[in-house]
Amino acid sequence: xxxxxxxxxxxxxxxxxxxxxxxxxxxxxxxxxxxxxxxxxxxxxxxxxxxxxxxxxxxxxxxxxxxxxxxxxxxxxxxxxxxxxxxxxxxxxxxxxxxxxxxxxxxxxxxxxxxxxxxxxxxxxxxxxxxxxxxxxxxxxxxxxxxxxxxxxxxxxxxxxxxxxxxxxxxxxxxxxxxxxxxxxxxxxxxxxxxxxxxxxxxxxxxxxxxxxxxxxxxxxxxxxxxxxxxxxxxxxxxxxxxxxxxxxxxxxxxxxxxxxxxxxxxxxxxxxxxxxxxxxxxxxxxxxxxxxxxxxxxxxxxxxxxxxxxxxxxxxxxxxxxxxxxxxxxxxxxxxxxxxxxxxxxxxxxxxxxxxxxxxxxxxxxxxxxxxxxxxxxxxxxxxxxxxxxxxxxxxxxxxxxxxxxxxxxxxxxxxxxxxxxxxxxxxxxxxxxxxxxxxxxxxxxxxxxxxxxxxxxxxxxxxxxxxxxxxxxxxxxxxxxxxxxxxxxxxxxxxxxxxxxxxxxxxxxxxxxxxxxxxxxxxxxxxxxxxx
Amino acid sequence: xxxxxxxxxxxxxxxxxxxxxxxxxxxxxxxxxxxxxxxxxxxxxxxxxxxxxxxxxxxxxxxxxxxxxxxxxxxxxxxxxxxxxxxxxxxxxxxxxxxxxxxxxxxxxxxxxxxxxxxxxxxxxxxxxxxxxxxxxxxxxxxxxxxxxxxxxxxxxxxxxxxxxxxxxxxxxxxxxxxxxxxxxxxxxx
Numbered sequence: 016x017x018x019x020x021x022x023x024x025x026x027x028x029x030x031x032x033x034x035x036x037x038x039x040x041x042x043x044x045x046x047x048x049x050x051x052x053x054x055x056x057x058x059x060x061x062x063x064x065x066x067x068x069x070x071x072x073x074x075x076x077x078x079x080x081x082x083x084x085x086x087x088x089x090x091x092x093x094x095x096x097x098x099x100x101x102x103x104x105x106x107x108x109x110x111x112x113x114x115x116x117x118x119x120x121x122x123x124x125x126x127x128x129x130x131x132x133x134x135x136x137x138x139x140x141x142x143x144x145x146x147x148x149x150x151x152x153x154x155x156x157x158x159x160x161x162x163x164x165x166x167x168x169x170x171x172x173x174x175x176x177x178x179x180x181x182x183x184x185x186x187x188x189x190x191x192x193x194x195x196x197x198x199x200x201x202x203x204x205x206x207x208x209x210x211x212x213x214x215x216x217x218x219x220x221x222x223x224x225x226x227x228x229x230x231x232x233x234x235x236x237x238x239x240x241x242x243x244x245x246x247x248x249x250x251x252x253x254x255x256x257x258x259x260x261x262x263x264x265x266x267x268x269x270x271x272x273x274x275x276x277x278x279x280x281x282x283x284x285x286x287x288x289x290x291x292x293x294x295x296x297x298x299x300x301x302x303x304x305x306x307x308x309x310x311x312x313x314x315x316x317x318x319x320x321x322x323x324x325x326x327x328x329x330x331x332x333x334x335x336x337x338x339x340x341x342x343x344x345x346x347x348x349x350x351x352x353x354x355x356x357x358x359x360x361x362x363x364x365x366x367x368x369x370x371x372x373x374x375x376x377x378x379x380x381x382x383x384x385x386x387x388x389x390x391x392x393x394x395x396x397x398x399x400x401x402x403x404x405x406x407x408x409x410x411x412x413x414x415x416x417x418x419x420x421x422x423x424x425x426x427x428x429x430x431x432x433x434x435x436x437x438x439x440x441x442x443x444x445x446x447x448x449x450x451x452x453x454x455x456x457x458x459x460x461x462x463x464x465x466x467x468x469x470x471x472x473x474x475x476x477x478x479x480x481x482x483x484x485x486x487x488x489x490x491x492x493x494x495x496x497x498x499x500x501x502x503x504x505x506x507x508x509x510x511x512x513x514x515x516x517x518x519x520x521x522x523x524x525x526x527x528x529x530x531x532x533x534x535x536x537x538x539x540x541x542x543x544x545x546x547x548x549x
Numbered sequence: 550x551x552x553x554x555x556x557x558x559x560x561x562x563x564x565x566x567x568x569x570x571x572x573x574x575x576x577x578x579x580x581x582x583x584x585x586x587x588x589x590x591x592x593x594x595x596x597x598x599x600x601x602x603x604x605x606x607x608x609x610x611x612x613x614x615x616x617x618x619x620x621x622x623x624x625x626x627x628x629x630x631x632x633x634x635x636x637x638x639x640x641x642x643x644x645x646x647x648x649x650x651x652x653x654x655x656x657x658x659x660x661x662x663x664x665x666x667x668x669x670x671x672x673x674x675x676x677x678x679x680x681x682x683x684x685x686x687x688x689x690x691x692x693x694x695x696x697x698x699x700x701x702x703x704x705x706x707x708x709x710x711x712x713x714x715x716x717x718x719x720x721x722x723x724x725x726x727x728x729x730x731x732x733x734x735x736x737x738x739x
C-alpha cells in the first residue's frame with residue numbers, strides 16, 4: 016500500500032478523519048496545532064462535513080467535544096500540555112461522566128520547552144483522572160492508535176488520552192492508512208443521567224470508573240501495543256515509554272539489543288509485563304520521554320528493591336527530552352562529540368519580525384513609561400513575549416494565558432502604580448475577559464494594552480476568536496467607553512501613541528488601549544494565497 | 550544506502566523546501582524517511598534546523614545522533630557552523646555564503662568563511678548571487694541543493710523529479726526555474 020509522508024500531528028488528524036469523527040476542537044498551541052490545521056485543510060474532511068474551526072480556548076474545546084460525545088458522535092480535542100491545565104476541569108470530570116460517542120483528548124507535550132513555559136508530563140494528568148493513555152512511539156502507531164482509541168473509548172464509555180511529544184508531533188514519516196469509517200448517527204446516552212455529576216450520581220459514576228481500572232489494565236496487557244521483547248542478557252532489563260524506544264533501538268542497528276525490553280505505549284501501566292521484566296532481570300533501566308513516572312513507581316518511596324536506573328539517579332538527565340546520545344550514554348556505549356562550534360558563532364534567538372505592529376506598540380509603551388521606575392508591565396503568551404528580550408526589554412512577566420491582566424490587577428491592589436497589562440487579541444478572548452471583569456468590578460487602577468493583530472500569531476496565524484469583538488467585550492464588561500481607545504501602531508504615529516498611553520497611565524481606573532494593525536505574516540500569506548488563486 | 554542530513558538556516562528562510570525535495574525523491578525511490586522539523590517560536594527569525602534521515606533500512610530515531618550526520622546543508626553561513634557537533638568526522642558542510650543578518654552582533658563574514666574552510670569536506674557557494682544571475686532569486690535553496698546533489702545519495706534524475714513534484718502545483722515556469730537553479734548549483738560544485 017502507498018504510504019503518505021505525514022507529520023505525527025498529521026497522522027493523528029488523518030486517522031481521526033478515517034475513524035469517523037464528526038468534529039475536532041482545539042485552540043492553537045505548539046506542538047499540537049497542525050492536527051486541527053490538517054483537518055481544516057483536508058478536502059475529505061470538508062466533504063464529510065467534519066467541523067474544525069478554532070475554539071476560544073482549550074476548556075471550551077474540551078467541553079464542546081464532550082457535548083459531541085454526549086450526542087453519540089466521535090470527537091477529538093487537541094491541545095498542548097499547558098492547554099490541558101486550562102481544560103483541566105472538564106478533562107478530569109469527563110473521566111467520571113464517561114463518553115458516549117468515542118472521545119480522544121490529544122495532549123502534545125513539549126519536553127525541553129522548545130516553545131513552552133514548562134515541560135509537564137500529561138500522563139500524570141491522565142493518571143490523576145484515572146483515564147487510559149496511548150503514547151505512540153512513531154507516526155504509524157499514532158495513526159493506528161487513534162482508531163484503537165476510539166474503539167476502546169466507545170467500548171468502555173471512557174474518554175482516552177493520546178499523549179505525544181514534540182519530536183513525534185513535528186517529525187514526518189511514511190504512514191499507511193486504513194479504510195475509513197462512517198460517522199456515528201446521533202444517539203443519546205442510554206442513561207440520561209450519565210453526564211449529571213450531582214454528588215449522588217457522581218459517587219456511582221466514580222465507583223464504576225474505579226472498577227473499570229482493571230479492564231483498562233487488561234486492555235493494556237493484551238492490546239499488543241505494549242510489547243515484551245525477550246533478550247538473553249538478563250543482567251539489565253530495559254523499560255521504554257513512547258518514543259524513548261526509538262532512541263534505544265537507534266543504538267542497536269539490526270536489532271542487536273541483547274537485553275530484555277518492555278516497550279510501553281499504553282496505560283494504565285501493564286503490571287503483569289512489568290512484573291515479568293522485573294523478575295527476570297537483575298537491574299532495570301527506565302527510559303521515559305517526560306517525567307520519571309514509571310521509574311518512581313518501580314523505585315517506590317524507599318527504593319529498597321532492585322537497582323533502578325533512570326532520571327532519578329542521574330543515569331539520564333532529570334529534565335529535557337531524550338535523544339540517541341543520552342540513551343547511548345545510559346547504556347555505557349561509546350558516543351561521538353563531533354567538531355566544536357567555532358567561537359565566533361553567536362546566538363540567534365527568535366525575534367519580532369521587521370515591520371511587526373508589536374514593535375511600534377512596545378516602543379511607544381517604553382517611551383510612555385520612561386518617567387517611572389522599571390518593572391510595571393505584566394504580559395502574556397504570544398509573539399509579544401519576545402519584547403522581554405533586548406532591544407525592547409518592555410515586559411516583566413509571562414506566566415500563563417491571561418495572567419497579564421490579573422497579575423497587573425493584583426499588583427495594582429498591592430499599590431504598584433502604574434500597573435500595565437500587555438496581552439494579544441487571541442489571548443485576551445482565550446483567558447483575559449474574566450480577569451478584566453474582576454478589575455472592572457474592583458475599580459482596579461490598571462492599563463490594559465490589547466495588541467490586536469487580528470490573528471493568533473505565534474502559532475502560525477490562525478483565526479482569532481477576538482476578531483471584531485474586542486471593544487464590545489470591553490464595553491459589555493463595564494470598561495468606560497472613553498477609556499477604550501483604539502490606536503494605530505505605525506512608526507509615524509509613535510508620538511501620538513505615546514501621549515495616549517501617558518494619559519491613560521495617569522487615569523485612576525481601568526483603561527483599555529487597543530493598538531490595532533494586522534500581523535505582517537498573515538498579510539503576506541493572504542496576498543500569496545490571493546495571487547495563487549488568480 | 551543511508552544518509553543523515555542536517556538542514557540549517559534561519560526561521561522563514563525555507564529550509565523545508567530542500568528537505569521536501571530530497572524527501573519526495575527518496576520516497577519515490579522506495580526509501581524510508583524520517584524528518585524532524587522545528588515549528589513554533591523559533592520560526593520567528595531564530596536559528597532553525599531539520600533532521601532529515603533517509604535509508605533503505607528501518608529508521609528508528611527522528612533525531613540524528615550527535616557526531617553522526619553525513620552532511621550539513623545550510624542556507625546561511627553562520628548557521629552551517631552551529632551544527633558542527635552533529636557532523637561525522639568525514640561528513641560534508643555544504644552552505645550558502647550569503648549571510649542573513651537579523652542580529653546586531655553578527656560576526657565578520659570573512660571569519661565565518663574561514664571557519665567553514667577549516668572543515669575538511671566543504672562546499673561554500675554564493676547561492677543568492679547565482680539565483681540572481683539566473684533571474685530566479687527565490688530559487689537560492691535549489692542552488693544549494695544542486696551543490697549538495699553529488700552527496701545526498703540519490704541519483705540526480707530522482708532529485709530533479711523531486712523538484713518537479715514539489716513545484717507541480719506552481720506550473721511549468723516555476724518548475725523550470727528551480728531545475729535551472731539546481732543545475733547551476735551542481736555545476737558550481739563539480
